[in-house]
Amino acid sequence: MRLVKYLLLSCLFAFAVAGCQTTGTQNNRLTEMQYAYSAAVRWGDFEGAANLIKPELRKQLAPTPMQLERYKQIQVSGYNDVGSEVDKKKGTAARVVNIGVINRHTMAERSVRYIEAWEWDPVAKTWWLIGGLPDFWQGE
Template sequence: MRALLKTCWAALAVFAVLTLAGCQTTGTQNNKLTEAQYAYSAAIRWGDFEGAANMIDPDLRKKLAPTAMQLERYKQIQISSYHDAGTEVDKEKGSAARVINIGVINRHTLAERSVRYVEAWTWDPESKTWWLISGLPDLWEGQ
């Protein structure tokens, strides 16, 4: 009876450790997503589009990084607001999407408009980093 009780306690302890380890991994992944999104949104809010481009997935960076001309265009605007309108995370696929409403002011005309943008993120388990896979927002869409 004592041996059975010890085995049950040992199994329970192993289960608890594995469960907590799983929670820690998920918690760390969620924390890293929050940190990445905060850093990205701060870069956009402050007009640091080159810094924001560094958060693009390295495999996609050549394809999605802004050109010199696009970076010059970004200098013609000022971000007045950056609001999260909803986030969806798929832990199984290691992906996340966040809908953003961005207030944009044209520095030359001082006209303000609102742009809706969807950030797409992917989790890289090797580097334990979230990477942006949607590229920088197109703040001139429809114009």
């Protein structure tokens, strides 16, 4: 089951990257990358989501093995876009989302607000996540 999810998300990511390099505007590319990212988070593929972190920041922002184990303790129940903003001059974008999170052990559900921060890479012609993955345990 996990392999099927991984293959599906890999295909989505490959199509998103291929689409980013061949057609569409910079905004369309942002939408494609945000869709791939939100799909990875919704399906609990946090390793796949970490692959969308800017390569130069990946070592610093990618989840540690312990953090990945912690992500296995939750189930994402919703991922809702609240608002977004693009600064074309700076080549940055931000999207505010509410993420529904269920603790697998207690079955308690709560909502976490998260801000995705993105940066345009003109060489790779793609957007990279520059803010890291959501911290579902902030304030606990």
